[in-house]
Amino acid sequence: MDSINLLKKLPKMDKILSDERFAGFGRVILKEAATRAVADARIQAEKGKEPDIQGIIEHTEKIYRDIEKGSLRRVINATGVPIHTNLGRSPLPECAADELKELVCGYSNLEYDTESGKRGDRYHHVSEYLRMLTGAEDAVVVNNNASAVFLVLNTFAKGKEAVVSRGELVEIGGSFRVPDVMKQSGAKMVEVGTTNKTRKADYDNAVTQKTAVMMKVHRSNYEIVGFSEEASLADVAQSAREAGCVSYYDAGSGQFIKHLPDEICRDRTIPEDIASGFDLVSFSGDKMTGGCQAGIIVGKKHLINKIKKNQLMRMLRVDKMTLAVLQSVFRLYLTGIYNEIPAQRMISESIESIGLRAAKLAALTGGEIIATKSTVGGGSCPLAEMKSFGVAVKIKGMSESSLDRHLRRWETPIIARVGERVYFDVRTLDEKDFGIILDALGALK
Numbered sequence: 001m002d003s004i005n006l007l008k009k010l011p012k013m014d015k016i017l018s019d020e021r022f023a024g025f026g027r028v029i030l031k032e033a034a035t036r037a038v039a040d041a042r043i044q045a046e047k048g049k050e051p052d053i054q055g056i057i058e059h060t061e062k063i064y065r066d067i068e069k070g071s072l073r074r075v076i077n078a079t080g081v082p083i084h085t086n087l088g089r090s091p092l093p094e095c096a097a098d099e100l101k102e103l104v105c106g107y108s109n110l111e112y113d114t115e116s117g118k119r120g121d122r123y124h125h126v127s128e129y130l131r132m133l134t135g136a137e138d139a140v141v142v143n144n145n146a147s148a149v150f151l152v153l154n155t156f157a158k159g160k161e162a163v164v165s166r167g168e169l170v171e172i173g174g175s176f177r178v179p180d181v182m183k184q185s186g187a188k189m190v191e192v193g194t195t196n197k198t199r200k201a202d203y204d205n206a207v208t209q210k211t212a213v214m215m216k217v218h219r220s221n222y223e224i225v226g227f228s229e230e231a232s233l234a235d236v237a238q239s240a241r242e243a244g245c246v247s248y249y250d251a252g253s254g255q256f257i258k259h260l261p262d263e264i265c266r267d268r269t270i271p272e273d274i275a276s277g278f279d280l281v282s283f284s285g286d287k288m289t290g291g292c293q294a295g296i297i298v299g300k301k302h303l304i305n306k307i308k309k310n311q312l313m314r315m316l317r318v319d320k321m322t323l324a325v326l327q328s329v330f331r332l333y334l335t336g337i338y339n340e341i342p343a344q345r346m347i348s349e350s351i352e353s354i355g356l357r358a359a360k361l362a363a364l365t366g367g368e369i370i371a372t373k374s375t376v377g378g379g380s381c382p383l384a385e386m387k388s389f390g391v392a393v394k395i396k397g398m399s400e401s402s403l404d405r406h407l408r409r410w411e412t413p414i415i416a417r418v419g420e421r422v423y424f425d426v427r428t429l430d431e432k433d434f435g436i437i438l439d440a441l442g443a444l445k
C-alpha cells in the first residue's frame with residue numbers, strides 16, 4: 001500500500017480518547033499524549049508501516065504515564081561531587097524535610113507574634129540561630145546569594161563607588177559576573193590592584209568622597225596560584241573602617257565548620273570572616289551550608305536594618321519553605337549533629353568508610369574498585385581533591401558511552417563518571433541507591 005493510503009488508516013483522535021482504558025485519565029495530558037502517539041504513527045506510515053490502532057493506544061498510555069511523572073525527578077548522583085549544581089546542589093537532611101512538611105502543610109507563625117498577637121518579622125525565625133552560629137549581630141535571608149550581592153551593593157553603593165580587587169572580578173557558573181552585577185546594582189566599580197596582587201594600600205589609595213563599600217569576593221571556582229598576594233579579610237575590613245565605609249565579603253559557598261585541612265582548602269569559616277571585622281558577609285544556603293537555595297546575609301545590626309528597608313527586599317524575599325528548611329539545618333549545626341546534613345557528611349567522610357561502601361557495591365555488581373578523587377563542587381574549594389573510591393563496571397560488547405547513556409536514561413537516572421571507564425564514585429552514593437544501580441545493570445544481562 002502506498003503511504004497516502006496508509007495515512008488514511010491513522011485513527012481519529014476521538015477514537016483514541018474514548019477508548020475505555022482511558023476512563024479516569026486527565027483529559028489535557030491524554031490529548032497531548034494521543035497527539036504525540038498519532039504523530040509518531042504518521043511518521044511511520046510515511047515510511048510505509050501500517051498504522052496499528054492497538055499499538056497507538058498503548059503508546060499513548062506510555063506517553064501519558066511519562067508526562068504524569070513530571071520532568072523533575074530524583075536521580076542517583078554517582079559523580080562523587082557532593083555539591084553538584086546540575087543535580088540540585090545540596091540534598092536536604094531528612095529531618096528538615098519532615099519539619100518542612102509539618103510547617104508548610106498547615107499554617108505557621110511566619111509573620112505573627114503569638115506573644116503580642118501582633119505582626120511579627122519573618123526573618124526573626126532564622127536570625128537568632130544565625131547570630132549564635134556566626135557571632136554576627138543580625139541576619140537576613142534572600143532568594144539566593146546572587147541576589148544578596150545585588151541587594152547589598154544596591155543598598156549601600158547605588159550612585160556611589162564600590163572598591164574591589166581586580167583578582168576577584170570573577171564569573172561564577174550560570175553567568176553571574178561580579179562586574180555586571182555591580183553595574184546592575186547601580187554601584188560604580190572601582191578596581192584596585194592587579195590580577196595576581198592586591199595589597200591593603202591599594203584599597204586605601206582608592207578611597208574618594210564617593211567610596212561607599214569595600215567589597216571582597218571569594219573566587220569560587222577559580223584560584224590564583226604562584227606569584228600572588230591578596231589583602232587579608234582583616235586588612236580590607238580595616239581599610240574600610242579607616243575610610244568610614246561598609247566592608248562586605250561575598251563568601252560564596254560559606255561554611256560554619258571547617259572539615260577540610262588547610263592544604264586542601266584554605267577557606268575560612270563564616271564565624272572567622274565575621275571575627276576578622278567585616279561589616280557584612282553573605283553566602284549561599286545550598287552550597288556547603290547544606291540547606292536549600294537562599295542568600296544568607298549576616299553582619300552589623302544597623303546595616304541589616306537598612307537592607308531590610310530596601311524596596312528590593314520585597315522582591316527578593318523568601319518563602320516559608322526556605323525559612324523552615326534553614327531553621328532545621330541551622331539547628332543541626334547548633335546541636336552538633338551536623339553529620340545529618342548530607343553535604344557535610346559527604347565532605348567529611350573518611351576514606352576508610354567510603355572504602356567499605358565501595359567494597360559492598362563491587363561485590364554486588366561484580367565491578368572493580370578503583371581509587372579516584374572527588375571535588376566538593378558548587379565553587380567551594382576549587383583545588384580541593386578528596387580521595388575517594390569508585391566502582392568501575394564493564395558490560396561485554398557495550399561501549400562506555402552506550403553504558404553511560406543507558407544509566408542516564410534509566411527510570412531513576414544514574415549519573416556516573418565516565419572516562420576511559422564508566423564508574424560510580426561512592427562518596428555521593430548511599431547504600432539505599434545500590435538496588436537501583438543493580439536493577440539498571442541487571443537489565444543489560
Ligand SMILES: *Cc1c(COP(=O)(O)O)cnc(C)c1O
Nearest residue numbers: 144145146218220252253284379
Ligand atoms: C555561588 C556564588 C554566588 C552565587 O550564589 P547563588 O546562591 O548560587 O546565587 C555568588 N558569589 C560567589 C562567590 C559564589 O561562589
